[in-house]
Amino acid sequence: MITLKGFDHLETADYLRERIDRLGGVESYNHYAVGWAHAMCTPYQWIKKVASHFGGTRNGTIVHWPAGIKAKGELRNQFHHGIDLAATVLEAAGLPQPLFVNGVQQKPLEGVSML
Secondary structure, three states: HHHHHOHHHOOHHHHHHHHHHOOOOOOOOOOHHHHHHHOOOOOOOOOOOHHHOOOOOOOOOOOOOOOOOOOOOOOOOOOOOHHHHHHHHHHHHHHOOEEEEEEEOOOOOOOOOOO
8 A cells, every 4th residue: 555655655676576476466456556657647747646637537548349340540539437338338239238137127327338
């Protein structure tokens, strides 16, 4: 929890090397390293930890499914959220939203399709 408490300066390369076999396991918090977080927010500043300047809130996505998505080479600027993925996959596959799953009635999807 070092980076979440403001002590990320303590997480040096030596510190991480000493714990390399534990990274990704139950003892780790599985956050991106600062360098990767900064790269994934490019060109925005302040990496993933601060939401100002779109840091950590806007990440590019590439969708490729030739049999289900006819558009090619388009650049789109609309915002979407993780909740839009299910609606997109269902529409692209030509499937209705399930009303019941394993006998449990489902709530309506809140997401919208990206198609």
